[in-house]
Amino acid sequence: MEACIMDDKKRCGAVSGLTTVVNPISLARLVMEKTPHIYLAFDGAEAFAREQGVETLDSSHFITPDNVERLNKAKEAKRVQIDYTQPLHKDKKEETPDADGDSKLGTVGCVAVDSFGNLASATSTGGFVNKMVGRIGDTPIIGAGTYANNLCAVSATGKGEAIIRGTVARDVAALMEFKGVSLKEAAAYVVEESTPKGNVGLIAVSAAGEVTMPFNTTGMFRACATEDGYSEIGIWPNSVENGGDNH
Secondary structure, eight states: OEEEEEETTOOEEEEEOOSSBSOHHHHHHHHHHHSSOSEEEHHHHHHHHHHHTOOBOOGGGGOOHHHHHHHHHHHHTTOOBSOSOSOOOTTSSOOOOOTTSSOSOOOEEEEEEOTTOOEEEEEEEOOOBTOOTTOOOSTTSBTTTEEEOSSEEEEEEEOHHHHHHTTHHHHHHHHHHHHOOOHHHHHHHHHHTSSOTTSEEEEEEETTOOEEOOBSSSOOOEEEEOTTSOEEEESSTTOOBSOOSOO
């Protein structure tokens, strides 16, 4: 697992290569709050987790028969797929990939703003199935999969290499900062114009409470809620439940 957290004061923490930590975001927050560093990985991150007393389980707890089967299928097909969460059919013989051949589920991200305009972003993922040993994705990289400043908080999902190349999360904030555009305009440009189709989706919120959740993939599981009672839940383009007009 790997994870990252960041707030509008640009405080941040990130972790990678975790195999025993139950809640990687919690460890990333401890890196932010308890160390002089930003990013800990592999053995060092695991040692820090034990030192801090965070909840851990033997790595065998995270290995399930379904996930072993997914990994074996990916190896047989000589392909890398987005994650381990795509459900198998009842006979467990096939995956049900989307139009791009990848799972529709994956990275878990959250962005938030409070009544004072304080912003924060957090992202967590297990990465690709059948990835190379040592591969690190966009999630824990500040400015790629996760970013926050005093204008907005952003969490991205999709194909990590494309998100890293596009500095996706930072670019949303940079367009707001340097061009003075709205959050929705900035996010739409990054997703629709500067990142190849089929590679990225993101959730973002501004200090003023503007919410946007664009994606250029087949679908993206997403939701938002505001204190005035508005909520939005969606998977496919323009699919909205329990809400009103899109933000």
